[in-house]
Amino acid sequence: MAAVVPGADGERSPRWTRRQRRRLHGAAGTAPPGVPGDGRGARRPDREQRRNRRSAAFDLLAVVAALALVGLGLANLYLIGETGLAARQGAIAAAGLLALAVCWRFRVRYLAVLGWVAFGAAVLFLVGVLTVGLSANGATRWFAIGPLTFQPSELAKLGLLLALAAALGSARPPGQRFVLAVLLAVPPIALTLAQPDLSTTMLLVVLAGAMLLIGRVPARFLLPVAAAAAISAPLLISLLRPYQVERLGTFLVGAHESPTGSGWALRQAHIALGSGGLFGRTDDPMRGLRAEYLPERDTDLALASLVGQWGLVAGAAVVLAAIVLVWRLALASRTSRTPHGALVAGGLAVLFGVEVVVSVGANLGLLPLAGVPFPLLSNGGTALVVHLAAVGVVLGVRRDGARRRLWAPSRRRNPRPRLVRATAVALSLLLVAFGFYGWRLQRTQGEALAAVGDEQMTRCVRLPAVRGAITDRHDQPLAVNAADVGAGVDRVSVVPALLAARPADVDRLADLTGRPRADVHAEIEAAEPTTLSLPVAEVPRGVAEAVTAAGIPGVLVVAEPRRAYPQGALLGPVLGFVGVATPEDEERWPGLPRAEVVGRSGLEQQYDAVLRGVNGQQCLFVDPTGVPVALGQRRDPVPGADLRLSIDLGLQRQLDTSLAAAVRAQPRPAGKIGAAVAMDPRSGQVLAIASTPSFDNNVYGPPVDAAALQAAGDAPGSPMLEHVTQAVAPPGSTFKLVVAAANQAHGVWAPDRVVPTGADFSYGGHVFGNWKPMGPMDLVQSLAISNDVYFYKLAVALGAERLIDTARALGVGERTGIDLPAESAGYLGTPESVEAKGGAWYGGSTVILGIGQGELQVTPLQNARWTAAVSTGTLVTPRLGMAVGTEGATYTALPPSAATPVPFAAALGPVREGMRATVTGGTATGLSGLPAPVGAKTGTAQDGGLRDDEYDNWMTAAAPVDAPEIVMTAMVQGPGTGANSAKVVVADGLRHYLEQQPDVVATGPVQAP
Template sequence: MTGRAGRQARALRRLTGRLRRARRLLRPVPRGRPAGAAAPRPVARPGSVRPTGGGGVAGAAGPVAAGVLVLLGLANLLAVDGVAPAGKQAAVAVVGLALMVLARRLRAEALTVVAVGVYAVAVAGLVVVRVAGVSANGATRWIAVGPLTVQPSELAKAGVLLLLAVVLGSGRPEWQRLPVALVVAAVPVALTALQPDLSTATLLALAAVAVLVTSRVSVRAVAGLVGAAVVAAPLAVGLLRPYQAERLAAFLGGSGQDPGGAGWAVEQARIAVGSAPLWGHAGDPLAGLLASYLPERDTDLAPASVVQQFGPVAGAVLALAAGVLVWRLAVAARECRTPQAGLVAAGMAVLFGVEVVVSTGGNLGLLPLAGVPFPLVSFGGTALVVHLVAIGSVFGLRRDGVRRALWSPPSLRRRPRLVRVLAAGVVAVLLGFVATAATLQGAGGAALAATAHDQSTRCVPVPATRGAILDRGGAVLAGATERTAPSRVDAVPAMLLADPAELARLAALLGTPQAALRARLAAVPATTPTLPVAEVAPGLGDRIDRTGPAGVLVRPSVRRAYPTGTLFGPLLGFVGRPGPADLRADSSLTADDVVGRAGLEAQYDAVLRGVDGQQCFSVTPAGVPVAPAERRAPVRGADVVLAVDTALQTRLARSLLRALDTTRNPRAIASAVALDPRTGQVRAMVSLPAYDGAVFGPPTDAAAAAALARAPGGPMLQHATRSAVPPGSTFKLVVAAADTASGVQDPGLVVPTGAELTVAGHTFHNWRPMGPMAMIEALAWSNDVYFYKLALALGPERLVGTARALGVGSPTGVDLPGESGGLLGSPSAGGEPWYVGTTVQLGIGQGPVEVTPLQNARWTAAIATGRLVTPRLAVATGSAATGFSPVPAPPPRPLPFAATLGPVRDGMRAVVAGGTGSALARLPFPVGAKTGTAQDGSLPGEEYDNWITAAAPFDDPSVVVTVLVQGPPHAATAPDTVAAEGLRQALLPAG
């Protein structure tokens, strides 16, 4: 072979060798094998190139994640909308999955044809929508194709991505590619915005920007476009539909409470996510009711609905599948064979990621609820098919991709930029959303669950039985119930109307025509909690309560009974419906409750009332009851045990009534108090005239109540604690105590008295002429002149100071509402001018001093024992079943001048031994007392306040009886008789 020929042969062999090496180097690199490593298999034939990284578990992760999302969407539809919508979506999903499998056969060579075709069909559909579209909620977005509806804007997402990828990945200069790309994007964006569908239009614009960024268009051009979009953004606000503006305002201004508002939707989504149990509410009988509180639960709020129905575990799976799918789409963008294919994958990754982030953020209240459905999960056939086909196309283009190990044309080396960074950002945001959801479940879960319960439940009270008021021996003074009154039957209209069988059963029990009962129930709004439908005998009421329909409540008509009638009337008070002030003060009260209105019923209302129960009903968001919910049984009120002795009360009341009858003055009042001076326990408290609390029901006997209001003598007042009158000579005990406490005048000093005393030109008379006397005798005979002079010697400040120490002029603290503090004037108090004559009058219990019978009894007890007590009526609360607990009472307070009171006590004893109270001397035990008669300007003519206050047995007092009888002077002895009978009953009950 010639040299030339040899050289040619050698060159051919070298070229052949190089081609062989190039062929080996161009062979696909299997996953897991280093670039340039020898392949174990021969080079694949054209058209059957093995994909890089296209097989194995990692390659299947994307399609599997898509399948998981589809299954979650179908499960959610089945749970919240039923079989029919779920079946329809499932059929669409089967078609979409089949098309996704078919789309996996897409190759880069066919991309241009497919892109142009999809884009053209999408734009044509958008044009048809403008001409003959189907409208709903103020927007025209759909085309009706037989029984199906198609949304071209969803197809436009794929068309824009595909055609932009073809244009921007063509390799032409940027100044040629960019204008064409902008026109390609602008047409469907504008047509979609005109529907109006701003959320989809915004997504289309974002997808276009994503393709621009990933296609390596210059940063300057992209920045200019973004800047223009920012400047134009305020103009888009004017294009917002009312519901879209409401959603934006709800996000900026907080959640609302209007069930039709966007704020309500976001709040319900947060409640659904935060209150769901670990495995959700699916299977719960009330799952459908809870789902009804979540608007758009199959579209915009589908993620929250998935968590509500299937629990946080399903929510975590949802986020994981979405994150995996976004990441695999991003990875595919780096492994496609051509720039156009890579841009398709990159655009789809960004579009899918934006949809997932915006939808999830809106469901958690972290972003405005923009009306962006969750891809593959939210209901919508067109969107489901388009997304599945697009995903299949991306993974088909990825399988078609072949990377050359050492050499490939420069046009094939340009990969989309920032795709994995954007995908990583989406995954990071999803992780943040998962953390937020976990926080809702953890820290706020209990509160959100309570909110969910409260908003879906309406409760009506079940009244508690009111506790009884008992005397010291356990006899019932208030609380017996009348079971002869009819029971009221209340029905829940919506529940009975929804169940004809139960309606018929109730009508049969009531003996009412079914049609009439139905008409009565249908005449009220469906949201009415309960409606009274009948009154039945107690026995039938009990039967209906035990066996009646679920939507029926039986309320026994219970009237408060007072077995002793008027005997304890003003002391016990009465019950009635709460007034406006009661309702404002206690939000737990309703207009149908029964509360104490006066006396001990009012004082111990919180104890006696008990705790009402509740019958709750589950309600729809519109407030319509649909099913019974939990029932809380009422807790009976506690009984209140009083220190009063019914026998002593009866004896005093009868004697006092006889005394009052002798006055023949219908306006006169009378009162008697029996007080234990050691503890302050009130053993009796009589007030005349009186009333029977049963008059006030409820219901109130209007005629009887009106008669009581007009009756003279104030029968509605508890005169023992609320009627303050001049104490007369009983106040001389206080004046004498002031003297012994201050030592101004020796109690043994004999003072000239006589028939009158003239001071500063005014003459003050004695009740009869008397000779010189010391304190004891002056008390015994109630010598006015002695106490005129003693008051002048003491001066008003000493006198008033001691009176205050003995409780004069202030409430006693007795456990009764509305107690009067009486009156005690002083020069330092201001008001009326204070004269020397004022001091003189105060010395005998006239002038600026008015007291209640209970105040009088209290200072009598203090002088007799040296300790000031706080009067108490209630001594224990509880029940026979649970036991009784004592009612705390303030301990007696020792008087600072107790050791000096001996002369005063001796004077009280002298009153009975041979003075004005000698009617008590016949009692078989020692008694100390003081009588008094005071002129009262409020009484007509020669009417007086006739007093006596007595303590016995006087060597160790255990009872003080104080009596007031208004009437003429001849009635002055009437209180003595009342006191004598009261003391005898208290100390010798069997006598």
């Protein structure tokens, strides 16, 4: 017989024994008294049994989902190299699965007991942890039990869940249930906040709120609590720790990509998520190093770590398993026999789903990084065991409801928790949306994020490119690398972190470089671990090659950027020098590496982009602290191209020797300068360019010869200047070629018109003297004998405007465009420019301009240029660079500048006749004995910087006069007589050229640009 117990309606109901219930399930369609039947005979129990079996089998899906999360978490620990941690977590997972199995078999009628025990233990432990717990990062949250740690706040989640379910699932009136639930929630929340553990506190608050909501507490109780929470929420900011405020601020301002501070974790999470691809990068040898850059990769950012290791597919599997588990927990709340069990299932579904959403959102940067680990996936023993045990409890509730469906109370007496399925739907949709965002992040930014990840763990050591040589047109060296002439060394450097653990390799290196082993060991050990390149020796090229051949990992051999100038001072200011880049250089060439060696003046500066080449690099992989751990990619440097100049070294030496002799022959040579240039008037190629005094570029080293450099800077005559292009002086009578050309251009006087001259010329109350009394002369005669009065009168007849216009057409008063930096433009005054600087242009200003003085300053190169224009009818741009190439390869010609036809070239015949007459019977008869007919013009100009008996002595000439191949111009300061005359410099230079013309102009093969 069945025992009789009080029923819910006050009547006595039978209590069936286990044997009677077994008999009931085997009966043929009858039900015991008091148990409703369906009147369908034996088929009803069979269907119930099949449904129960299906339900039990379906519960295995939740277990599989939980095991999948645990397994993927262990895989993540293994993949990031935490094998010991993975083994520990695996052992804890086994204990958690045992707890799941035990709780699965737990009877629902004992659930209240379990809840109060868990709740009481949690509160007790929370009190204890505040007094004897372990502290880290300013929080006291753990107990230490031997090698294990225990976090009571995780147990508080389960204890509060079970306690609230017991209180809200009771038959008490709503008000009592509400008050009891609030009183139960306060202790664990307050104690957790006191640790402080804000993330767990917020989860406990969410859990309590969710339990009140799904526990069908009337709105009249919930609304005041919600309003109070909304009002007090801003006050909670004062409870935040500084790092939590920084995290929140980082999220709110969107600084997810910040390389420092709280944005670092989000930046690394994005890199891992975006660069993992679909199936991860498990074949990447640097996979472990990449993982080191992701902070909290085993806890808060475990999902990002897993995606970075195994790809988006693994991340999708995690999210799918979480959604399955949330739904199985939510559905369990629909099948429970009791309100208590239903609330346990529904509450855990909400708690688990919120934890997953917060964790996934934080990994993606869509939510603040709140310190909420991914349940079951993230490392953490207490959380793992508690979550598995909680899952076991809920599955036990479901199992109990499935096995005892026939005795379940009616829907009215067992109302289901509200909004559980709606919440599960919302959480699932959020997770799907988050997954889509992660896929889109990977698709749109994956490559960029992968590049950022590579860049942050890579440091590169610059391998300087060998600078190209500068040669004359016959490939004779003018500027070379010191090692090429046996004067340079190579630098041997090491990566200390890579060699410190290999003493045998250090010994080999010391032996190869000839240094004591102990010294090399001491230097490496004393270096900072983050040092990328530590110089240990400077060795000759042969030793450097032996070190390179040894192939010792972590040893770098680079060429020292030392320059040598074999010709000494012969072309000092023209070639210039190299040195470490200045701020001005960095502005000129943006993107220069730090301490890059560049051309600082002269041709070294002008053609730096060609000569410098492209630096190489040896990259190193470094850990997040900056310590090198492995060699990366090496890119060998590309040597700079060689620059072939149009200069002929033989003609250069001839001009330099003659010019230096002319200056030394002055009665007072100190401070006097000389300049000479030889140019092809057809192409602008400069065949020689001499400057006296000069300096030896080798003083710039490295190392710099400071004493010699100071002496050169202080020496009279400004040896650091290139006088052909940077020194200016009045051109004197050589400017008469320009005045004569102006007459031909404007047709003021016929060239055969004979003009009375004499000893002087009076104009505007001033008397302008001739250099000697002369009779009537025409244009050709006046050029030949340099008749000043003729050109005084011609200048007046022309007027300042026409004279100045012609001068500009011949390049006077502007830079020639030669490929040298810091060229002077000279000065050609005009009435307007003189007035602008506070002066006045008088009639006498035009008169003296007619003989190349007054408002006029030119460089020797400008003088040579107008001489070439008058001789050929075209205005050329002087050039020194002729071709570029590399050793053993055909050179490529540099594109020449187009020559500009002189508008009045057809009328310049009489001017050329005057130049020829200057040599045959005028002031330059010293050039008459040369191998070819020469046209020339002499000039002597007063210079305010010289003594009264000293002048700027000029000579400019073209040969052969009927088809000029060379123009040569020289200027020497001094009395200008005898051996110190500029005429001698030009005469010697033209003789050398004309006698050796085939050898001078010859050059190596070049191809068209």
